[in-house]
Amino acid sequence: MEQKKKGFTTGILHADRQKGIEHGSLHKPVHNSVAFGYANARELAAVFQGRQPGYRYGRQGNPTVAALEDKVNLMEDGAGTVCFATGMAAIGALFQGLLRAGDHVISSQFLFGNTNSLWQTCAQQGVTVSMVDATDVAQVKAAITPATRMVFVETIANPRTQIADLERIGALCDDLGLLYVVDNTMTNPWLFQPKAVRAHLVINALTKSIGGHGNALGGALTDTGLYDWQRWPHIAENYKRNPPKTWGLAQIRAKGLRDFGAALAPEAAHHLAVGAETLALRTARTCSNALALARLLQSHAKVAAVYYPGLENHPQHALAGTLFRHSGALLSFELLPELDCFAFLDALQLAIPSSNLGDNRTLIIPVAHTIFYEMGQERRASMGIAESLLRVAVGIEDEADLLDDFTQALQQV
Incomplete structure (x- = not known):
């Protein structure tokens, strides 16, 4: 018998228990270990090669962080989620993990100050960025070039509260095969799921309302499962061994998290996961x-x-x-x-x-x-x-x- 889908808060409260928790704990415990051992060397190799689930090293994943990733993924109805040390690290992973010199990004001009600064850095390193008034899809469309790979918007702009033309931009990106990235921080997944407007990747600064208590930094990037990663030109061959729907997040986890080192600490992940229960x-x-x-x-x-x-x-x-x-x-x-x-x-x-x-x-x-x-x-x-x-x-x-x-x-x- 198919289980009825749980409500938003019920799902978050009981997410940890869906996979079983050590010693009957009601919360996923804090796992502070940096390294993980296995019964034999072949098992260790299988984990590193992706043939068996498991943890390789604390910078790439951790049971406490993985439990938080499951919760955020549930909130956003995603296909997969990667957590980072901060919200800005999650945005930076887009540049580090997906973009290359010569690419073109269209971004809303109404942006969080640090995101604006990051795009300036990207422009200095060969990725051109066009800043447009994203409240009007026509301005997004007019900025498209043959090199355009990505459109990036926030739901509600900080601080002047302009709202991007979210649905029409989603339809445009769908038609043209552009990667549509929506920063959901100023709303949050309870107020709005960007997947509803055909967003492909969703950013959440977990530091803000998801954590809610101002006691932990964190960020998340969720793949909604709506983008065909076979259309993305920069996927490395070693990530193509698995189904195409996993390619983007696998490369982001490796290049944006593992290589860049923006790992979320397990103690912070625990604070954020508990805070999320009352979102x-x-x-x-x-x-x-x-x-x-x-x-x-x-x-x-x-x-x-x-x-x-x-x-x-x-x-x-x-x-x-x-x-x-x-x-x-x-x-x-x-x-x-x-x-x-x-x-x-x-x-x-x-x-x-x-x-x-x-x-x-x-x-x-x-x-x-x-x-x-x-x-x-x-x-x-x-x-x-x-x-x-x-x-x-x-x-x-x-x-x-x-x-x-x-x-x-x-x-x-």
């Missing part, structure tokens, strides 16, 4: 708080602009409603030009000036002066980032307390 519960609360805060700010006389997809005046409000379960936990806003944003930040009592997001606590940061400072004013202006822009990553505090804190700070500034 749906936490996200429902943070999204509800974010909408309430956005509405408060929008109605306040000292606020010049608010950017949040849940507001009716957001350019992609209707699109967000069709794609996502909720509009996310991140918003940004600008005070009136004559007001001092630093004075406002100092007046807050609950919201914490900090650069992280997806934490249980509400965090706020002056974007142009911190995380986007390095790219310069001209590049910030092209992304619509005002010098006074404040980004808020909303937490799970009681709504009334959160609204009271912003209200009193606005009164003081």
